[in-house]
Amino acid sequence: MVVASVDNLADERSKAQFDVGAMKIVWAGSKHVFDVTDRMARIVASDPEFRKDNRTTLGRKELFKNTLRKMAHVVKRANELRLTEEEASKLRFFVDEPGYLDLHWGMFVPAIKGQGTEEQQEKWLPLASRMEIIGCYAQTELGHGSNVQGLETTATFDPKTDEFIIHSPSLTSYKWWPGGLGKVSTHVVVYARLVSGGQEHGIYGFIVQLRSLDDHTPLPGIIIGDIGTKFGSGAYNTMDNGFVCFNRVRIPRNHMLMRFCQVTREGNVCLSDVPKQMVYGTMVYVRQTIVSDASWALSRAVCIAVRYSAIRRQFGSQDRGIETQVLDYKTQQSRLFPLLASAYAFRFVGEWLKWLYADVTERLQANDFSTLPEAHACTAGLKSLTTSVTADAIEECRKLCGGHGYLCSSGLPELFAVYVPACTYEGDNVVLLLQVARFLVKTVSRLAAGKKPVGTTTYMGNAEHLMQCKSSASSPEDWLKPSVVLEAFEARAFRLAVACARDISKFSTPEAGFAELSIDLVEAAIAHCEVIVVSRFIEKVQQDIPGDGVKEQLQILCFIYALHLIHKHSGEFLSTGCITPEQATLANEQLRTLYGQVRPNAVSLVDAFNYTDHYLGSALGRYDGNVYATLYAQALRDPLNDTVVPDGYEEFIRPVLKQTMRLSRL
Numbered sequence: 001m002v003v004a005s006v007d008n009l010a011d012e013r014s015k016a017q018f019d020v021g022a023m024k025i026v027w028a029g030s031k032h033v034f035d036v037t038d039r040m041a042r043i044v045a046s047d048p049e050f051r052k053d054n055r056t057t058l059g060r061k062e063l064f065k066n067t068l069r070k071m072a073h074v075v076k077r078a079n080e081l082r083l084t085e086e087e088a089s090k091l092r093f094f095v096d097e098p099g100y101l102d103l104h105w106g107m108f109v110p111a112i113k114g115q116g117t118e119e120q121q122e123k124w125l126p127l128a129s130r131m132e133i134i135g136c137y138a139q140t141e142l143g144h145g146s147n148v149q150g151l152e153t154t155a156t157f158d159p160k161t162d163e164f165i166i167h168s169p170s171l172t173s174y175k176w177w178p179g180g181l182g183k184v185s186t187h188v189v190v191y192a193r194l195v196s197g198g199q200e201h202g203i204y205g206f207i208v209q210l211r212s213l214d215d216h217t218p219l220p221g222i223i224i225g226d227i228g229t230k231f232g233s234g235a236y237n238t239m240d241n242g243f244v245c246f247n248r249v250r251i252p253r254n255h256m257l258m259r260f261c262q263v264t265r266e267g268n269v270c271l272s273d274v275p276k277q278m279v280y281g282t283m284v285y286v287r288q289t290i291v292s293d294a295s296w297a298l299s300r301a302v303c304i305a306v307r308y309s310a311i312r313r314q315f316g317s318q319d320r321g322i323e324t325q326v327l328d329y330k331t332q333q334s335r336l337f338p339l340l341a342s343a344y345a346f347r348f349v350g351e352w353l354k355w356l357y358a359d360v361t362e363r364l365q366a367n368d369f370s371t372l373p374e375a376h377a378c379t380a381g382l383k384s385l386t387t388s389v390t391a392d393a394i395e396e397c398r399k400l401c402g403g404h405g406y407l408c409s410s411g412l413p414e415l416f417a418v419y420v421p422a423c424t425y426e427g428d429n430v431v432l433l434l435q436v437a438r439f440l441v442k443t444v445s446r447l448a449a450g451k452k453p454v455g456t457t458t459y460m461g462n463a464e465h466l467m468q469c470k471s472s473a474s475s476p477e478d479w480l481k482p483s484v485v486l487e488a489f490e491a492r493a494f495r496l497a498v499a500c501a502r503d504i505s506k507f508s509t510p511e512a513g514f515a516e517l518s519i520d521l522v523e524a525a526i527a528h529c530e531v532i533v534v535s536r537f538i539e540k541v542q543q544d545i546p547g548d549g550v551k552e553q554l555q556i557l558c559f560i561y562a563l564h565l566i567h568k569h570s571g572e573f574l575s576t577g578c579i580t581p582e583q584a585t586l587a588n589e590q591l592r593t594l595y596g597q598v599r600p601n602a603v604s605l606v607d608a609f610n611y612t613d614h615y616l617g618s619a620l621g622r623y624d625g626n627v628y629a630t631l632y633a634q635a636l637r638d639p640l641n642d643t644v645v646p647d648g649y650e651e652f653i654r655p656v657l658k659q660t661m662r663l664s665r666l
């Protein structure tokens with residue numbers, strides 16, 4: 001019997017019809033980013049301090065201490081190697097272990113940058129950059145997360161002492177969830193209701209010291225700890241998500257982040273002339289980074305599943321000869337290749353969102369707030385879409401790897417467990433889609449008032465056409481025309497949004513209509529977000545892209561992405577009358593052809609992600625394809641195999657056997 005050989009992947013690589021090196025640059029975004037990413041990934045992979053293959057077997061305390069050691073090593077290496085901010089952030093990324101540094105650099109520092117005055121930034125940022133203090137971001141409470149306006153923690157100004165009193169008035173007001181809070185952070189940006197002169201003035205951020213910088217003990221009035229073990233082995237349990245209760249903790253007045261709202265010495269509250277939502281700015285920033293990161297998690301899972309599907313063979317042999325690679329099964333392709341295409345789609349939309357965020361930031365600095373609602377809708381919607389798809393895709397990749405996908409050594413269970421909270425943190429995905437829907441309904445009603453839509457809703461300006469058009473696709477090849485594909489997506493999204501707006505107007509109040517129709521609104525929001533992703537992908541493949549065959553591969557992936565969505569949401573495309581059942585069948589036919597075109601390039605398309613074996617952390621996804629020997633070696637290393645006869649034999653197995661023997665003699 002011929003067994004799968006590691007040569008499978010070499011064979012696969014020899015079939016590639018494009019320049020893999022050039023695709024690596026496209027995936028990275030530029031030669032510079034590729035070089036930095038590649039260098040940082042290799043530094044981490046070659047450093048034994050960053051070993052992670054034992055993570056799922058460690059108890060919580062050991063795991064956490066191990067993370068502390070790694071974080072300290074990250075800081076040490078970043079200093080020794082004099083890494084730039086860009087390089088250090090990549091280094092942290094490849095260490096691939098959630099830890100307090102994520103929240104310090106990812107939320108605490110951005111909150112101060114975004115919401116602190118210049119003076120406050122000058123004071124706090126150098127301390128944070130040199131890591132003389134470690135910070136986190138505490139917004140969520142035990143009783144309230146999604147509803148930020150419902151937060152209970154108070155920050156009451158005391159004009160007698162020129163201080164704020166930070167207080168947790170109830171159990172439900174305890175801050176609950178912030179990463180880095182439980183055991184590590186010395187400081188926190190706390191979100192609380194500002195109270196001055198006996199009046200409430202809304203939610204703002206306040207810098208509070210939590211722990212002594214001498215011995216790390218909590219400061220007076222602070223009760224603090226970890227919220228407990230979370231889902232999965234290893235995974236997010238490396239993070240000390242924490243709780244904190246403030247018992248009338250006093251902080252100086254200038255610890256309130258005062259860029260958008262100032263409290264004077266007398267306790268007067270002066271609002272700047274900016275929208276009050278500016279205080280939500282850190283969330284917009286982080287949502288944008290989460291969209292960029294989705295493509296990394298998704299591509300990682302897809303890389304494992306594609307390589308393993310090329311190695312794994314089942315059936316297809318009459319004479320016990322060589323069996324079929326599971327990657328050759330159309331069903332495997334139809335589950336896997338849309339995920340591969342989605343990874344590329346999310347990579348490009350992530351890059352675009354970075355641009356959008358930079359653009360809105362520049363405008364806000366010039367007091368132009370006109371694009372803020374769109375930036376909020378795009379970051380919220382794309383965060384929701386990309387994380388939901390990625391979490392589901394990681395689980396699908398696990399199933400695509402059959403039984404071995406269920407082993408921790410496949411890397412997929414931990415990847416799923418660490419990734420799935422992305423659907424919840426930084427805004428629950430449904431709550432965020434409802435924000436997009438609110439924006440869409442407003443856009444539709446503005447259209448009715450003769451206002452021209454801009455940005456990602458520009459397509460809605462073509463209202464009359466989008467409401468009436470019928471797709472012209474009359475052959476499978478027609479589904480390779482960008483204009484045909486885009487028209488179908490835009491018409492579906494627009495018709496769903498218009499139907500929602502129309503139906504809402506039938507209720508006694510818009511709020512009642514919005515609440516009753518929220519299921520339809522979520523669907524309309526997803527349809528709009530898919531227009532954004534599809535159109536950005538089409539735009540990308542219409543650019544000049546260097547490298548033999550690279551553009552052709554991306555075109556194939558782009559159409560797989562779009563057509564698999566038409567298949568997935570065929571109910572909506574059909575019920576809105578954007579396409580006919582015959583056209584849906586033609587789209588499926590084209591999709592099947594495209595799967596055949598990706599097949600010989602699949603392994604090279606995942607090689608283009610340029611992942612090290614360390615980063616992948618998977619016996620199934622190894623670059624050399626040596627799957628079975630690695631699975632066996634890792635099984636032998638399991639703590640349960642430390643002894644041949646297990647601990648507990650004398651106590652619990654032997655007596656059972658003895659008892660059974662006694663019974664059988666009776």
Ligand SMILES: CC/C=C\C/C=C\C/C=C\C/C=C\C/C=C\C/C=C\CCC(=O)SCCNC(=O)CCNC(=O)[C@H](O)C(C)(C)COP(=O)(O)OP(=O)(O)OC[C@H]1O[C@@H](n2cnc3c(N)ncnc32)[C@H](O)[C@@H]1OP(=O)(O)O
Pocket residue numbers: 096097098102106137139140145146147148149179235277278280281283284286372373376414415418424425426427428431435438439
């Ligand atoms: C094996 C592998 C191992 C290891 C892998 C290693 C590492 C990788 C993994 C991951 C770890 C690393 C890092 C991960 C990064 C981050 C994750 C960590 C932490 C997460 C942190 C948090 O979760 S912080 C808390 C976040 N909380 C939320 O997001 C709350 C959500 N709620 C809200 O945002 C709001 O309450 C709301 C938007 C839902 C409602 O707002 P509001 O009550 O004000 O009501 P309205 O709906 O009425 O809105 C009023 C108007 O305001 C507009 N609006 C709302 N929000 C914004 C905004 N942000 N910007 C601009 N405008 C906004 C809204 O549109 C309304 O406008 P109108 O014109 O319609 O009035």
Ligand SMILES: Cc1cc2nc3c(=O)[nH]c(=O)nc-3n(C[C@H](O)[C@H](O)[C@H](O)COP(=O)(O)OP(=O)(O)OC[C@H]3O[C@@H](n4cnc5c(N)ncnc54)[C@H](O)[C@@H]3O)c2cc1C
Pocket residue numbers: 103137138139140143144145146147176177178179236241421424425426427428429430431434
């Ligand atoms: C791993 C992890 C890390 C985190 N890190 C931090 C951190 O560093 N700092 C921090 O402040 N917070 C953090 N959080 C908290 C996180 O931001 C919140 O959990 C998140 O915002 C969701 O809020 P919630 O838990 O209140 O969910 P809920 O709002 O209680 O959601 C429960 C259910 O209700 C539904 N729902 C809620 N409102 C509506 C509505 N209006 N319409 C329809 N359905 C609705 C949701 O869809 C969901 O299904 C973290 C959370 C996790 C899981």
